Amino acid sequence: MKKLLLLALTAISLSASAQNAATRKLISTKADALQTKIVAWRRDFHEHPELGNREVRTAGIIAAHLKSLGIEVQTGVATTGVVGVLKGAKPGPVVALRADMDGLPVTERVDLPFASKVKTQYNGNEVGVMHACGHDSHMAILMAVAEILSGIKNDLHGTVKFIFQPAEEGAPFGEAGGAEQMVKEGVMENPHVDVVFGLHINSQTEVGKIVYRTGGIMAGVSDLQIIVKGRSAHGAYPWSSVDPMVVSAQIITGLQSIVSRNVNITENPAVVTIGAITGGTRFNIIAESVKMQGTVRYFTKSDEKMITDNVRRIATKTAEAYGATAEVLLPYSNHYPVTFNDPALTALMLPTLEGTAGKDNVSLRPPVTGAEDFSFYQQKAPGIFFFLGGMPKGSNALIAPSHHTPDFYIDESGFGLGVKALCNLTLEYMAMKK
Structure with a gap:
C-alpha cells in the first residue's frame, strides 16, 4: 500500500512539473x-513622470489599457491609484x-532620447521630475502581465487584482497616500486578497538575475524631526546665549552611539541618520533654534522601539544638559x-522563480x-517582494x-x-491552491 501511495504521489509531482x-x-x-510594447510604455512613462499623488496622466494610460483588456477597473483609489x-x-x-x-x-542627467524634461514645484522650489527609481519599469511590466x-x-x-499605486516615495506633507492609504480604502478586500507579489527593478543587479530574501528583506523606516530651542545672542557675546548649534552638534554625535553601541549588528542592521540641519540667518547672530531632519531604519519591532526611545532620550537630555530644550517628532x-x-510562501514559490530565471540566476x-x-x-496577506536585475551585463555594481x-x-x-516571473508566480500559486 505504501509503495502504491508513493508511486501515486510521484506521478502527481511529475504531472505538476x-x-x-x-x-x-x-x-x-x-x-x-x-x-516592444513594454519598452514603449516604459519610455512614455519615463519621459512624462509625475510626483506622488499627482500621477493623473499616468493613471489615465493604465486605466485605459486595463479597460481595453476587459478588466474591471476602479480609479481614484488613494487619490490617483x-x-x-x-x-x-x-x-x-x-x-x-x-x-x-x-x-x-530629481533632474535627469542621462543622455536618452526619452529623458525627462519635466519641471514642477516641490516644497516651494522648481525641480526636475524623473523616474529615478524604476517605477516606470514596474508599471510597464505589470501592464504586460x-x-x-x-x-x-x-x-x-x-x-487577479492589479494594484497600480501612487506615492510609494511618500505623499506630499499633509496628504495621505501610498500603500497605507490604498489598504485603508479597501484594496486588499472585495474580493479578499489571499497572497500578494511585487518586484523592484535594481540598477546594481545584472540583467537576467533575481535576488530575494526570506523574512525581512527591506527595513522598516520612520522619518524624524528634532527642534532644538536655545537663547539667541550677538555672535560676539556667546556667554549671553544658549547656543542651539552647539547643542545640535552634541545631539548628532550622541545619536551615532545608538547603532554602534545599542544595536546587535550581528543579527540585524540599523541606521540613524541626520540628513538635514537648518538654523540661523547671519554669521554674527547666534540662532534661537535649530531644526534637524533624519531617518531611522530597523528590522525588528524591538529594535524600532529601542532606537526610537534612545533618539528621544539622547536629544532631550543632551539639550537639557546645555540649558536648551529639544522637541522630537518620531515618526x-x-x-x-x-x-x-x-x-x-517564499519556500513554496522559490521553485517558480528558479524555474523562470534559471536556478543559477536566483x-x-x-x-x-x-x-x-x-x-x-x-500586513494584510502573505507576500513576496523580490529584486529584478536592471544593470547591463558586464557592468560593475559598485560604480553603477x-x-x-x-x-x-x-x-x-x-x-x-x-x-514572466509575475505571471508564473500567479499561475503556479493558483494551481497549487485551486
Whole structure:
C-alpha cells in the first residue's frame, strides 16, 4: 500500500512539473512577443513622470489599457491609484500584483532620447521630475502581465487584482497616500486578497538575475524631526546665549552611539541618520533654534522601539544638559513597516522563480536598509517582494548609478523576466491552491 501511495504521489509531482514547464513556455513566448510594447510604455512613462499623488496622466494610460483588456477597473483609489480585477473562469484564490507609479524630484542627467524634461514645484522650489527609481519599469511590466493573463482568463483558477499605486516615495506633507492609504480604502478586500507579489527593478543587479530574501528583506523606516530651542545672542557675546548649534552638534554625535553601541549588528542592521540641519540667518547672530531632519531604519519591532526611545532620550537630555530644550517628532510624517517575505510562501514559490530565471540566476541577498511601502500589503496577506536585475551585463555594481540619483539607468532587456516571473508566480500559486 505504501509503495502504491508513493508511486501515486510521484506521478502527481511529475504531472505538476510537466504542467508548470508547459505553462512557463507559453508565458515566455507571450512575454517575448510583448517586449516592444513594454519598452514603449516604459519610455512614455519615463519621459512624462509625475510626483506622488499627482500621477493623473499616468493613471489615465493604465486605466485605459486595463479597460481595453476587459478588466474591471476602479480609479481614484488613494487619490490617483488604479485597481484592476480580472476574474478567472474557474474558482481559486485571489492573487494581488502591485506596481508603483510615482516619480521623484530629481533632474535627469542621462543622455536618452526619452529623458525627462519635466519641471514642477516641490516644497516651494522648481525641480526636475524623473523616474529615478524604476517605477516606470514596474508599471510597464505589470501592464504586460495584465495583457497576458487577461488573454488566458478562461484557464485562470482564481482572480487577479492589479494594484497600480501612487506615492510609494511618500505623499506630499499633509496628504495621505501610498500603500497605507490604498489598504485603508479597501484594496486588499472585495474580493479578499489571499497572497500578494511585487518586484523592484535594481540598477546594481545584472540583467537576467533575481535576488530575494526570506523574512525581512527591506527595513522598516520612520522619518524624524528634532527642534532644538536655545537663547539667541550677538555672535560676539556667546556667554549671553544658549547656543542651539552647539547643542545640535552634541545631539548628532550622541545619536551615532545608538547603532554602534545599542544595536546587535550581528543579527540585524540599523541606521540613524541626520540628513538635514537648518538654523540661523547671519554669521554674527547666534540662532534661537535649530531644526534637524533624519531617518531611522530597523528590522525588528524591538529594535524600532529601542532606537526610537534612545533618539528621544539622547536629544532631550543632551539639550537639557546645555540649558536648551529639544522637541522630537518620531515618526514625523511617514512610517513604513519592515518589508517581510512570508517564510512559508517564499519556500513554496522559490521553485517558480528558479524555474523562470534559471536556478543559477536566483540568489539570496543581504537585507536592504532601503524601505518599501509594499510592507503595508504584507500586513494584510502573505507576500513576496523580490529584486529584478536592471544593470547591463558586464557592468560593475559598485560604480553603477544607484537609485534616486540623476544618473540612474536601467537596461530594458530585463523587463521580460519580470513579466514572466509575475505571471508564473500567479499561475503556479493558483494551481497549487485551486
